[in-house]
Amino acid sequence: MTASLDTRDDATADETPSAHRGPSWRDRTSSQWLWAVVLPLVVVTLAGAVRFHQLGQPERCYFDETYYYYDARDYLAVGTETSFAVHPPVGKWLIAVGVATFGVEEGSPIDAAVTEEPDGCVVREGEEDNPAARAREAEEAFARRVMSALFGTGAVAVAYFVGLRLFRRRSTALLGATLLAVDGLAVTMSRISMLDIFLQFFVLLGVLALLIDRDRLWDGAPDFVPDDPPDVPPDRDRKWLWAAGLFLGLAVATKWSGLAPLGLAWAFVAFSELAWRRRWTGSPWPDLVRGVSRAILALVLVPIVVYLTSYAGWFANFEDTRKADRCNLAATAEEQAGPDDATVPVLPGDATEPGCEGFLESFEQITGGWWEEQGEIFRFHRDLEAEHPYRAPATTWPLMTRPVAYYYESCSADREPGTECAVAEGNVAEVLGMGNPATWWPALLGYPVLLWFAFARRRWEALVIALFLFGQSVPYLLSPRPVFLFYLTPVVPFVALSLAYLADRALDSRSARWVPAAMTIVALVGFAYWSPLFLGLEIPRGLWDALIWVRPGWI
Numbered sequence: 001m002t003a004s005l006d007t008r009d010d011a012t013a014d015e016t017p018s019a020h021r022g023p024s025w026r027d028r029t030s031s032q033w034l035w036a037v038v039l040p041l042v043v044v045t046l047a048g049a050v051r052f053h054q055l056g057q058p059e060r061c062y063f064d065e066t067y068y069y070y071d072a073r074d075y076l077a078v079g080t081e082t083s084f085a086v087h088p089p090v091g092k093w094l095i096a097v098g099v100a101t102f103g104v105e106e107g108s109p110i111d112a113a114v115t116e117e118p119d120g121c122v123v124r125e126g127e128e129d130n131p132a133a134r135a136r137e138a139e140e141a142f143a144r145r146v147m148s149a150l151f152g153t154g155a156v157a158v159a160y161f162v163g164l165r166l167f168r169r170r171s172t173a174l175l176g177a178t179l180l181a182v183d184g185l186a187v188t189m190s191r192i193s194m195l196d197i198f199l200q201f202f203v204l205l206g207v208l209a210l211l212i213d214r215d216r217l218w219d220g221a222p223d224f225v226p227d228d229p230p231d232v233p234p235d236r237d238r239k240w241l242w243a244a245g246l247f248l249g250l251a252v253a254t255k256w257s258g259l260a261p262l263g264l265a266w267a268f269v270a271f272s273e274l275a276w277r278r279r280w281t282g283s284p285w286p287d288l289v290r291g292v293s294r295a296i297l298a299l300v301l302v303p304i305v306v307y308l309t310s311y312a313g314w315f316a317n318f319e320d321t322r323k324a325d326r327c328n329l330a331a332t333a334e335e336q337a338g339p340d341d342a343t344v345p346v347l348p349g350d351a352t353e354p355g356c357e358g359f360l361e362s363f364e365q366i367t368g369g370w371w372e373e374q375g376e377i378f379r380f381h382r383d384l385e386a387e388h389p390y391r392a393p394a395t396t397w398p399l400m401t402r403p404v405a406y407y408y409e410s411c412s413a414d415r416e417p418g419t420e421c422a423v424a425e426g427n428v429a430e431v432l433g434m435g436n437p438a439t440w441w442p443a444l445l446g447y448p449v450l451l452w453f454a455f456a457r458r459r460w461e462a463l464v465i466a467l468f469l470f471g472q473s474v475p476y477l478l479s480p481r482p483v484f485l486f487y488l489t490p491v492v493p494f495v496a497l498s499l500a501y502l503a504d505r506a507l508d509s510r511s512a513r514w515v516p517a518a519m520t521i522v523a524l525v526g527f528a529y530w531s532p533l534f535l536g537l538e539i540p541r542g543l544w545d546a547l548i549w550v551r552p553g554w555i
Helices: 030-052 065-078 090-102 131-139 141-167 170-181 184-189 196-218 239-252 256-281 288-310 312-316 322-337 363-383 437-456 460-478 485-506 515-535 541-547
Strands: 404-410 427-433 538-540
Touching: 030 141, 030 170, 030 515, 065 090, 065 141, 090 141, 090 196, 131 141, 141 170, 141 184, 141 196, 141 460, 141 485, 170 485, 170 515, 184 196, 184 427, 184 485, 184 515, 196 239, 196 256, 196 460, 196 485, 239 256, 239 288, 256 288, 256 460, 256 485, 312 363, 322 363, 427 515, 427 541, 437 460, 437 485, 437 515, 460 485, 485 515, 515 541, 538 541
Parallel strands: none
Antiparallel strands: 404 427, 427 538
16 A cells, blocks of 8 residues: 555545556646646635735724734834733734734834834723824734734645545545635634634644655555564654644644644554554554654654744843843842841732842843743633633534624714714624634534544544544633633634535435535535624624524624
């Protein structure tokens, strides 16, 4: 048997991957060009069109943009956050790239008018509004969201290649990519400057690298254990395993929830490695030390290096971090107290702790401060208990009974005199962060079938999809902290791929070959119907009422 990728559209999922790699580019027919190039580009273009459509609207910050946009501006100004950050830097650096590329020029009249940087987009109690900063926010609406839209579009392309590796059929891979392209949660998270869409992209890249590594590992493996098996299996080039460690390390360096897919990668590699060794030698244990050592280097050491590297700005600009500020305050307080004063004022964060002693740039101080920062991030996530109108237990996620309304504006005729409206009278504009009901609800019927193929039929494709679908979502059932539906953003591609897999299985039955086309049409119609809520379009209230199917959950 060989595991080289077969990308023929007429290759079925029942075939073992063959050595046939398809005709060369110059020898392809018009039909092969259509499946191999044109249709994938059409799907990615569709994804980009809906993600970039009126991306600069609304102009004001909405939902958690209030945090990440100003974190990104801190990165551009001093190379690190100047306040407590509850997530690692990679996603915020990517937002900063968009602001630096498409935002207002430093020193321009709009930028120069901002004489005092606010803490965020939202004016909090006791603060005065900052009109100059709000004007700059409006000018940079597209800039702070552009990288989200770009990575969200890229995720659709990566999902297509993941589908190729799983299904060995272009039409099924295209179906999976199309379902992701028109998923409401994937679209809304691609149109806001938050971190979850970057997490989705890196997780998909990590899974793609794992699948390529698996194909190369199994390339040339026998169909059965040889009569005279070798003592050890052949050595393989595992550069794609290292690439998986890189991409999943970037996921962790975006949000700590990237630890879940990293752990799932370990399960995937362990299962594949043991099965591969048993196929070659009749036992899963020969030469296992080398395999385990390589996996540790690729899936432990590489992510750690990536994570530490993501904090390079924090290390290099330690004097601008919150930790350094507290050290300065502690030193100042000690000086002001005087030799006869036995007390030192208690400062926020226990500024007199031993980690603040010594020179600011000392290695011990910087590394100690960073470690304390990580501890504070951990305790924040562990102990967070906050009331929020859109918190939703993970048990409600599959039915989407409580999605997050990221943005909402309306204008009623009985408003107070002089009140300005962001929309016309009688209209509503809302961004509702939910999946496409036309795919999410039917998927509930398909999950038991997917699990049956994964465990009863031992189909490795179904097992991979189920692993990254349920392995990333089920842990939230045990989470004691508040959780929200958009935490499923990195899971959405596997919802789409699960439906694509079931559609692919339907092709085995002559009477069910209509399923893939029907699934595509239903998904497109569902997206078109709910698109005003996904894109934040201004619509009459009567139409908005018709879109809100679940009350009061969708309000």
